[in-house]
Each structure stands twice: as structure tokens, then as C-alpha cells.
Amino acid sequence: MKAFRKEVVFVIDISGSMRDDPLEKTKYEVIGSLWKLNQGDSFNILASNGEVRSFSSSLELATEETIMNATEWLNTNIVADGGTNLLLPLKQAIQMVGKTCDSIPLVFLVTDGAVEDEREICNMMKGHIVDGELNSPRIFTFGIGSYCNHYFLQMLANIGKGCHDSAYDVDSISFRMQRLLDKATTPLLSNVILDGLESHQLFPFRLPDLWSGSPLNVSGRFEGNFPDIVKVKGFLGDLSTYVIDVKVREAKDMPLDMVCARREVGTLTAQAWLDQDRKLEEKVAKMSLQRGVPSEYTRMILVQNDNVKPPLNSVLPKEKYSKSKNQRISCPMNLNVGFGNLIATAENLPPGIEELQLSEPAAKVMQAALYCWTVFRDRFCCKCFIRTCGQVNDQCAIALAELCTALACFQCISCCCDTCDSCTEMCSCL
Template sequence: MLARVPTPKPFHKTLSLSFPIFNLRRSLAVLRDGISQPEASPMADDFAKAVEDGIRLSKRIYFGKDRSVSPPKTESMDKSLQSYLPTAPMVYAVISDPAIVDNPDIPSYQPHVHGRCDPPALIPLQMNGITLEVYCYLDTAFVTVSGSWRVHCVMGSRSCDCRFAIPMGEQGSVLGVEVEVPKKSYCTQLIAMDDRTNVEKAVRPETGGFLKPHIFVLTIPQVDGGSNLSVKVSWSQKLLYCNGQFSLGVPFSFPEYVTPAGKKISKKEKIQLNVNSGTGTEVLCKTTSHPLKQQRRHVGKLDFLYEAEVLTWSSTDFTFSYTVSLSHIFGGVLLQSPSVHDVDQREMFCLYLLPGVQQSRKVFRKDVVFVIDISGSMRGKLLEDTKNALSAALSELDPKDSFSIIAFNGETFLFSSLMELATKEAIENATQWIGMNFIAGGGTNILLPLNKAMELLSDTRGSMPIIFLITDGAVEDERHICDVMKSCVTNRGSKSPRIHTFGIGSFCNHYFLRMLAMIGGGYYDAAYDADSVEFRMRRLFTQASSAILANITIDNSDDLELEVYPSCIPDLLSESPLTVSGRYRGNFPDTLKVRGVFADLSNFVVDLKVQMAKEIPLDRVCAKQWIDLLTAQAWFSDDKQLEEKVAKMSIQTGIVSEYTRMILLETEEGKKAAGSEVSKKVDSRKQAESKGQKIILLPSLGVGFGNLSATAENIPPGCEAAKLPEAAEIFVKAASNCCGKMCSCCCCMCCIQACSRMNNQCAIVITQLCTALAFLGCLSCCSEVCCSGQDGG
């Protein structure tokens, strides 16, 4: 006799009906949140809501009596949506039809569910094993995560899409993803922008891309219930540096509901860490989040390993910090020959300088002008965070420093026509002035305030002139601005102001800001996510104000031809190491002489030891810096050949660029997939054609070159329009047809935008009203045609 399997509680989710306006409710809610709260990310908010729905939906799954893991408790539903965003590599089942949700091993009697999930729910899959490998070179870390997940929530006879979410660390750049499922395998590759042969034209946003600036998502189509997925993902990220200490942080905190149900299931967790500082000096481990065991120790190198059977997965991010024992400025030069597949066959070099840990190191006296965008798009939280960061920067100035503030939109507003000493009284006056004059409104004009800042800093003596430019918009005369600033820098020489730039959101031209910083010998940073604006802006203010060595130059012999990135070497900061790299022809000497000036105006000269980088892949370590800087130069000069060079370099190294697109290659079992090694990525399209692979084009992963129309309309960053679901698109098409019969001042799309500001109760009332009017219209038709006895034909 068969034992009866208990019936789970019915799934109480509001499902979409056939009437199109109900399918819009979620999308309208997302649009409403994005408009009323510019700091929110519509895509991330929608993703978090889908995960919340998926966790509720997972209550339908019956694990049997012998289980060690319970489904999420009801009170967890009260968490904020941010708590449902991934904090470690995760895989989700994409559920449109809730009826397919069940245990593939133990089918149960499920209550029938009507309707579909629109947008689809995301059920986190259970994880069977995870391995983290990290290789640290100089200031860059290369991270590889390999894991196994099981589609534990879908009937064995059904299938669903599976979505991967990969959160990355500081300035993370995805390098590649490889996936194996039964009978198929997938891998990502990069192709040139104009290489679209045999690539699927229909690109859905949910196929892949960035959910948030640090979270990469990718969807694998139609995976059978009960199947196991093996995933390998790689990315690069920057190491943080503070007080002589390098720090690494990798998202590695897994929620409890990804732990497999059942006591007998093996759960293996492994972390491998390799550090090569490149300095050839002693490296000391300071802190670690996981119980690492030292495997090997050499001068400048450390190897660690952690491997264990666990009851639950890691609940904390993996962090590690180490110091290089140096009490003074120290540096070196590393050389490497190019590979046979390298786009540029010139030799490579990388020069680094570490500030050391001398706490008494004197920083330069500063004359600082803050140039702040207060256009209409900066309204709300963006402007408040900017004001907070600016106030903190003013409070950190030395009384001997001087400062001024220029707020700009279409006009400029000056705190003072002269530079003011950073006394307590002046800072208080500046704080009051900021509160009264930082009112968001108007357009964006960058050249006018920059010229004014140059005038304010035209007569600085014995101090370092600095300009901080903060903006969230793009302007039409950006190349002209670069030309004007380049001319100013050339005319003033070593006394020209350092120009540090900070971009907010995706509407500003980040390559213009990067180029401007390169021209001005400054640093560039950005906050693509509105939530990180204050933190990153304060960090830029603090770091860029801590210069201890300026006017750095390299003595170059006649038989050595150097191409340095960036071309104008920035200052060495006490809060950050300096790394410049590039290509060369000729013979490097045994030592390279570097010169500079200290804050007390004394000269600095050091002979840096030159050595071959035997175990450090310089081409990978320097690739992102080269691609970013060359892209800025290609934009500035409008050089098509340089664009092609960047595209080839991007394909070769796996670093995403503005001139390449990522594709997903699907290979059926029995057909060998194109290799993921760099040497096999040169012509992915021809490889795919010869092997009969399916190629899917993913959405563009670049940040673009600014959005002039969004800037002109003063659209706040983070308010990009969310893509409506399929049913909503049908409704929009129907709306566009009826608009032709209505007056031009009103249309259904206007109604949709207006509905984005409604609450749910108001939307329900309008829906009921529309339904009633439609019903009355049917009654009127019946009374006039049918009931009157007339022939309707």
C-alpha cells in the first residue's frame, strides 16, 4: 500500500489574469518606485521581489520526513527587498508556471494553481558544493568560483530557465562563465561590435547583463527538473589599500535556504588563496575571515588553503588582508614579453610605487576648488549625499589649506571670488552657503565653472592646486572642454591644477571624465549605484588630498622608447599605491631612475630595480587599465584604428569593452565546445560556425559614452525605464493603436506613466471602473442591436 504524501499548504500568490492591465501592476509598481525614489534600482528591486515570490512559492516543495533543512520561515518575508539580492554566487529557477514547482524526487499531491507568475518568480536553487580560488598580483585579484547547483524545485518531467547572479568585489570585471548541464554546455565569449553573423537578433534584457554595477546575471535556457548544473565563473577586482595594508573582499555569504535538504548529502567548501606581491619583500598576513591553512611561504609570496565538510555554507564574505613590510617609499619595475596572440607585439612593463607606512610623512598644502553639479537631475538623495561628502571633505582640510566652491547648472554660483583659508569660521560659512545654494534645478554647463576654477587657482605658490569635478550628466562640448584644459595644463606646466573627476550614474560620459583626469594628472572614480555615492566620493576626496610625492617623471635613455599609461603620471598618495604600465621598444637598463618632489619641495630620486615578471601575468593585471585609458583616448581623438585595437585587446584578455559584445555559446553533447582559453577566442564566430553551436547575443555590458537627452531632460540616475513584461507590451501596442483615434494631447502611454505614480488601491479602483464601463458598453450594444430586433449584419 502506498503511503500518502502530505499536501502542502496552498500557494497564496496574486497571479496575473488575462486582462492586460493586471499584468502591468508589478511593472507599474517598479516604475513608480524608480520615479519617486531616484536612489532605487528598478531592475534590482524587481529582481528582489521575484526572489521573494520564489521563496514563498518554494513552500510547495515537500522534502519528506527525513530532512535537516526547513523552508524559509514566514517572518523572513518581512525583510527589506535588499536582503533578497545575492551576496554570493547564486542560481535561481525562473518560474512562470507555478504548477511545475514540486520535488523531482518525491512527487506530492499539489493543489491546482490557476494563472501564471508575471513577472516570473525566482526560486533559489540548492547548492551541492562550492570552490573559491583567488590569485592576488600587485593591486589586482583574479577570482574563480566553481560550484554545483541542483534544480530541486521543478518536476522531473518539466524544465525551466536558470538564472545565475554573480556579485563581484571592488571594481569587479567579469571575465567569463562556463556552465555544464545534462546534454549541453555553455560558455561566454567576446566578439567585435560589427561581428553579428549567425547571432540571434532578439536580445532580451533578462538574458544577461548587470543587475547592479557589481552584480552580473546570466540566464541558461530550459534545464530539466532534478538536473545538476556545474558553473565556473571568473572575474577580476581591485585590492583596497590603507595604511600599508592590502585588503581583499569577495562576496561569499550564502543564505540558509540554499543548503540542501537531507542529512546524508555531502557539502564541501573549499577556498584557495595565492598572493604574489611582486615586491620581493616579506609579506605578512594580518586578518582572514575563514580558517585558512598556510601551504607555502616565500619572499613576497603566500599560499593558503581551506577545505572542509560543512553543515551549512559560509555565512560571511571572504576577506583577507596582508602587509608588505616597508617603512619608506618603495617600488620596482616588472617586464614581460607578449604572447604570440598579443595584439601589440611590443614588450610590456609595469612600474609600481608603494607609499610605505611612515605616519609622519608630510602631505602637500592644498588650494582646492570643488566644482559641483546641482542640475535638476541631482535632486533628492544624490544632492544630499554630495553635500554630506563635501562637508566631510571641508572638515578634513588643514587650516593652512585654502578652498572655494563652485556650484553649477546652466549658471555658476561661487562661494567666494577668492580662495579662503580653511579656518573654522570659513568652513562654517561654507556649510551654510551649501545649504542655501545647493538647490537642484536647471541644465548642465561644465566648461564655464572649470574655467572659473582655473582662474581661482592661477596664482598659487608653495601649494598644490586641486580641482574636484562632480557631475552626473553629459554635455555636447566635452571634446572642446578637454582641448581647453589640455591647453591650460600645457601652458602652466608643473604648476597646473590636478583635476580629479567623479561621475554619478550611467548618464554622464565616464570616458570624458577619465580623459579629463588623465589630462590634469588626477584620479577618476565613479558611483554607478546611487547608494554608493557618498562613500566613494568621500574616499576620492580623502585619497586625492593625501599626495606625498608630486611631479613624478621617468628618466628615459635614447635607446628606450616608452609608451606609458596614463601618459601624465599622477601623484603618489599616502592612501593608495601608484601603478603605471605600458609598452616599450629597446633595452631596459638594470635600474630605472624615477624623480619627484616632496611636500617640503625637496627632490626625490630613486633607482628602481628592473626584473622579469616570471610568475605575474602582466598582460592580465594591466589589461583593464589599458582598455579603459585607450577607450578614453579613442573617444577623444575619434580614432577608429584605436577602437579596433581596443576591441582586439578586449577579446584577447576577456575584459569587456565598449567595442565588444558578449555572446553565449550553446553546445550540445557530443560536439566539442570552443575553448575558453584566451588563445581560442580570436575568432569565436568561425569556431561556432564550424562546430554547429548556437550563439546568443547578450545585452551590451559597457557603460556607454553618456546620454545627452537624459541629461537635457534632467532624468535622475537610477530612473532608467524598466522593460515591461510581454503581456504589458501587448497592452502598449493596443494602446498605440487607440491613440490614433484620440486627441494628440492624451494617449494610453501617458496614462501608463501617470499610473506609475499611483498606489495599488488606486490602480484597483481604476481597473474596476474600466471593467464596469466596458460592461455597460456591451449592454448598450445589446440594447441597440440585439434587443431592438434589428439585424446587426
């Protein structure tokens, strides 16, 4: 297949909080991504800490010489200092790309902080995104730590028909950023549409392109009789139209609504944040209760009766539970990410420097377990892991089964199904 010609602009937050590992690992992955560009692709790099520094005043062809010059520029001129400003560099990035009709513009934003004009940025980007146009910018966002507003970054990526990823700890920056960059720079089918679905609600609401090595997962709602075949249309690298007939199958033994619940809750939460829609917040809370997925508007609690083995209750709103004489209620650590921390960003606090204060030992254990699960999930393929389990002895298999049951109680299995691309193939094999 002929590869798409790409125009790539990297927007890097170089505020003081990005010093040391976050910035150095970002530089390394950006440089590695430059060397993977094809002949004919072009790029530029913008670094922002209140003022914008650019590698070039315009896009440069991705030749060996320009990539070596960009590497030297990054290593010698870019240091972490100053504050966080995202609107100005994003404006400049959008103005640089999309001037030709035969290339795909890609804008990558990397930040670890929150800014006050996030809604303004989203609304500004809406005016630059045109459905059905090849040269409409694709926006990919990567958040580092817990101080940035991940719902803003997710909404920005949804508007720009891209995707969002994050690293809550410094050790996972390289792996997750490389995965995002590799996926986004290898489009196979552009301007994807689902033909024949006239009444539907999709998550994400703007379909991204189909990327190499990553399935295109779409969920949503439909009213009426669902067709037997859904036609998926898009453009190939030679700008010809390609149509895929996707046969519809009914899922009988697989709870697909639970697999998709986490992403739908996240998408609607980002929309509720952008629109400041109270009714949509209530809808997200209701969905969270029905499907047992934590949200920003609900909270997980543990209810223990005096003479009964403590069960794990579903997600409940903070105001919906009360203590009684026969119950002891404990609240594990907050499983949500919040909407950013403007104070920590203004003070240039590095990611993770303010540890969450946990009052109960169980909450500390929960935090450690979630961190270990995140590291494990990022570095191992679910399908390969299950195949490996088939080779172990009976005693080890029993221990693994008990571990998986425990993880399922905390929705880790659903989270894995929603985040690991390999699970799509795994589920079809099972």
C-alpha cells in the same frame, strides 16, 4: 614630512537630475573633505546648473569659520534644479588656482550627466596643463550613474594628472567619493617622472602624483633593453627633489598583462573617443579580443553546442559571430558603460531611472550578480578577505574556491586586481 599646501576647488553639478540622494551625499562628502584640509590650505565651491553659483569670489583659507560658513551655504542655497553646464564652471575653477608657485591646485568635478561640448572642454584643459609645473591644476572627476560620459571624465582626469572614479548606483556614492577625496588631498610626491625610460608608452599617459594610502600603478610598452633600476623623481612638500630607485623584477608566474589590460583598454578608448580615431578603435577591439577584456567596440557572447557543455567564449565583435545549426548563441547584458546619454541629461532623468531592458533571464541574473559583486568589491579589502579565508573550515573553503572560479570566468578577478589598491601588497605576499 612636510605637507603640500593645497588650493582646492569643488565643481558640483546641481542640475535637476541630482536631486535628493545624489546631491545630498555629495554635499556631505565635500563638507567632510573641507574639515580634513590643513592649516594654510584654501578652497572654494562652485555649483552649476546652467548658471554658476560660488561660495566666494576667490579662494578662502580653510579656517573653522570659513568651513562652517561654506557648510551653511551648501545646505541653504544649493538645490538641484536646471540643466547641466560644465565648461563655464571649469573655466572659472582653473582661473582661481595656480597663481602661486608653492601650492598644488586641485579641481574636483562631480556630475551625473553628459554635455555636447566635452571635447571642447578637454582641449581647453590641455592649454592649462603644463608638465613639470607644481602649480599646474590637477583634475579629479567623479561620475554618478550611467548617463554621464565616463570616458570623457577619465580623459579629463588623465589630462589633468588626476584620476577618475564613479558610482553607478546611489548607494555607493558616499564610499567611492570619500575614497577619491581622501586620496587626492594627501599628495606625498608631486610631478612624478620615470627617469631613464626614453622609449615608452605609459598608461596613464600623464603620471599623477603619488598619494598617501594609494600605490602609483603605471603600465605601458617599452622598446629596447629595459634597465635594471628605474629612477622615480618628484617633489616633496618642502619643494625638494626626491629620488626613488625602483628595482626591476621579472614577473614569472603572474599575468601582469591581464592585470593591466582593463585600465589600458579604458585609457585607449578614452583617447579614441577624444580624437575620433577609427584606427585606435580597431586597436582597442584587437586588444580586447587578445586579452578577453570587454570594450566599447566588442561584445561578450555565450556559445552553446547541442551536445556539449556550454563554454564561455572570449570577447567577440558584434559582426564576427553567426548562428549555426549546432550552436545556440546568447548575448548577456552589455558590460560596457557607453559614451553618455545626452537625451537623459537634457530631460534631467535621475541616475538609474531608465533600467536596461533585458530579454533573457540569464542576462537579468548577470546584472544582479555584477551589482552584488560591485558592492562587495567596494566594501571589502581583497587581502583581508583572503586572510579570513585561511581561518574557515574545509567545506567552506571548497565553496569559496568554486565561487572564485566562477567569478574568474567573468573577468571579476582581473577587475578586482585593477581596482583594489590592496591587491598590490597581496600579490607581493603571495
